[in-house]
Amino acid sequence: MEQATPYLLASAAACQGQGGGDLTLELGSLCFSQMMLIDLVNLLLSAIYVSSLLIAACKREFRAVRAGDLPFPCAVASPCCAFLGIACVCLGLGAWGSSPHGAPLFFLRGFVWVSLSVSLVVRPTRLSGAVAMAWWAVDAVLITANCLEKIATRANLGVLDVVSWVVALLLLLSATRVCRRLAGAAAGDGGGAESEPLLAAGGGERRAAFDEAGFFSRLTFTWMDSLLRLGYSKPLGLGDIPLLDADDAAAEACRKFLCEWHRRRRESNKTSNLVLRVLAECHKKELLLTALYTLLRTLSFAASPVMLYCFVSYSNRQEQERDLGTRAALVAGLLAMKLVESLSQRHWFFGSRRLGMRMRSALMAAVFEKQLRLSSEGRGRHSSGEIANYIAVDAYRLGEFPYWLHLAWSMPVQLVLAIALLFWIVGAGALPALAPMAICGVLNVPFARMLQQYQWRFMQAQDERQRATAEVLHSMKIVKLQSWEDKFRATVQRLRDAEVRWLGETQLKKAYGSALYWVSPTVISAVVLAGTAAVQSAPLDASVVFTVLATMRVVSEPMRMLPEVMSVMIQVKVSLDRIGKFLxxxxxxxxxxxxxxxxxxxxxxxxxVFSWEPSKGTATLKDINITATRGQKIAVCGPVGAGKSSLLCATLGEIPRMWP
Known part of the structure; x- marks a missing residue:
């Protein structure tokens, strides 16, 4: 060839024709005559595979391989083939003008690689599975032989050749793994589907899919596919839901919490933040793991402006300064960064919600068990309405605590990284931006204090309203007989008005903080650009301006979330104190x-001698002498207030005993 297309991945000397009139096309450092054989074989096998899919579709047997049944090599090779096919199509589009003969071949190879990606996942019948495995093996052998020949002849191997070779080896490994699995299944079943009973034995339980999932399945959450597929086909019943993991059960979570609680109560008399310390000790491994996911997400998200800066700087280069290696490194870095950001964020959300569910279940069960054993004095200090709030409000709020806990430390880290990135981009021009940031931070302190105070008063008003409502409902018969409806309605309404007033004050302070931090990124970006122009620390070209604006997106998230994070952490602190005081x-x-x-x-x-208030020394029951044998019937009689209920409570041990 007289001129090589700029999209070729090896030198033009790799495959030159023997004569000047010979037709040789250099595509990724592979000769036309050699690659044509591979392309024709792949095209033929792909046509056979597509025909098998059409036959399966006509027979209504078209389905994909279940995520749990997909071998790990197939799960890795399928996206690799898809990416390679997309890359070939992009190279064909780029070579369309300069090499009209080479572009269709790139399109053909792109179609082949995408078909290979589909064949790794979609194998509805035995015929399509056999064709797919034969296709993988033949393609791997042909590509390997071609690459080995070029290595032997000391020809140049392009990037596309090396990547194709690696993916071909993955295809060969996938064919081996699928063949071994089918052979093992045939040996275990003793004949396959023909030997299956017409009526399957019932009564089998669906186990926890998360425990049985492999690494790739947990990484991509494909262990949920079977349940989602079943829910798509029919309404889910209770028997269709998998069992909970043993660590996620409320009984196990409560057992761990109470064991650690009693141990700390025996070792120390300190009650400050006791519930928080017990929860941290019980779930420290899960907290550290979710913290790692949060850190990975924060670092990858904060690195986004750096990637944008590199892309814009590369686009501003001259044509002769652009090389394929830098281009490929930028694309690979962007894909890797976004993949890490997406996976780490999803696992952070999942791990935080799962850990919060365990904390919530443990505290709800602990409060319920404490209520059953609460002393008489404790019942006087905590009404039934307050105890209901401990379970329905305070313990339930702890379910979101791990998520906000990691936000509480990751947002400042993200803010520091963004500030460091600003200094790296514009230098001293970022110094003026520290002033509005400091002002926003100082203004946040009084908002946080007022918010904590209002939140505490709102919780107290809510408890009083709940207590009054519970007492009215409990004594509704007396209220109706005495015609006291208006009086008690006014009392409940007065308490509700107080609750609404403190709730309004709380939401108003939240609105002030949110408005402040929504405006701050715009102000900070304007100050940064103005400071850069005044100090002239960096040129205000496209790379700098776009990177500064992208960095403001990194800054805006902490600015927007920090007030809400502080509000939630204050609410959690109040709830933990209330539950700890009760426990x-x-x-x-x-x-x-x-x-x-x-x-x-x-x-x-x-x-x-028994007393409801032993601290005051006043006896409720004195000189009680009772003896009852098995089967004996005893009646307790007396006027109202004589102590009949107290006597029954004394026999159950619910009244403190003063003597003997």
């Missing part, structure tokens, strides 16, 4: 009732 309340005396199962007496009490 350290006194319980029933373990020695209030001595149980002797082997005794003939069902109840034996001598000179018993």
């Amino acid at each position: 350290i309340e006194d319980e029933f005396q373990d020695d209030a009732v001595d149980r002797t199962p082997a005794s003939d007496k069902s109840l034996d009490m001598h000179n018993g």
Whole structure:
């Protein structure tokens, strides 16, 4: 050839024709005559594979391989083939004007690679599976032989050749793995589908798919595909839902929490932030893992302006300064960065929600068990409405705590990285931007303090309203008989007005903080560009301006989220304090009732003294003597307020015993 297309991936001397009139096309450092054989074979096999798919579609057997059944080499090779096919199509588009003979061949190879990618996933029948495996093996052998021949003749191998060779080896490995799996399944089934019973045995339980999933399945969340596919085909029933993992069960989460709680209560009398320290000790491994995902997401997101700067700088170069290696490195770096950002963010969300579910379940169960053993004095300090709020509001709020906890430290890190990036781009021109950032930070302090105070008062008003409502509903018969509806309606409405007032103050302070931090990125970007123009620390060309604007996107997220993060953390702190105060309340005396199962007496009490308020020294029941044998019937009679209910509570051990 007289002139090589600029999209070729090897030198023109790799495959020259023997004569000046010979037709040789240099495509990725492979001769036309050699590659034509591979292209024809691939085209023939792809036509056979597509025909098998059409036959399967006519028979209504068209389906993809389930994600759980997809071998790992196939899962890796399929996207690689797709990317390689897209790259060939892009090279063909680029070579369309300069090499009209080479562009169609690039399109042909792009179609072949995309078809190979589909064949790794879609194998509906035995025929299509056999054709696909034969295609993978033949393609791998041909490409490997061609590359080995060029290495032996010391011809140049282009980037496309090397990548194709690696993907071909993955195809060969995929064919081997699928063949071995089919052979093992045939040996285990003893004949395949023909030997399957017409009526499958019922009663089998669906196990937790997450535990049985492999690395790739967990990485891409394909372990959910079977459940989603089943839900698409029919309405899901309770038997279709997989079982929970053992660590996700409420009983296991509560057991771990209570074990650590009792251990810390025995070792130390410190009650400050006790619930938080117990939760951190129980779930420290999960917290560290989600923190790693958060860090990866923060670093990859903060590096986006750097990639933009590199792309714009590369586009501003002269034509002779642009090389294929830099181009490929930029594209590969962008793909890798976005892949890491996407996967780390998804696993951060999933891990945080899963960890929050465990914390929420543990606290709900712990509060419920504490309520069953709460002493009489504790019941006086915590009404049933307040305890309901501990479960429905405070414990439920802890479900979002891990997500906001990682935001609380990752947002400042992201802000620091963005500031460092600004100094790297514009130098001293970024110094004026520190002033509005500092002003926003200083203004946030009084907002946070007022928000904490209003949030605490709102929670108190909510508890009072819940307590009054519960008392009215509990005594509704008396209220109706005495015609006290208007009086109690006014009382509940007054408490509700107070609750709404504190709720309005809380939301108003949140609005002030949000408005401040929504405006700040625009102000900061204007100050940065003005400072750069004044100091002349960097040229205001396209690469600098676009990178500064992209960096403002990195800055805007912490600015927007920090007020909300502080608000949520304040609410979590209030909820943790309320739950901790409830969990350290006194319980029933373990020695209030001595149980002797082997005794003939069902109840034996001598000179018993009991009090609902033992701290005041006032006895509710004195000199109680009761003896009851098994099967004996006893009636307790007396006027209202004589202590009949207290006597029953004393026999159950629910009243503190003062004597004996």
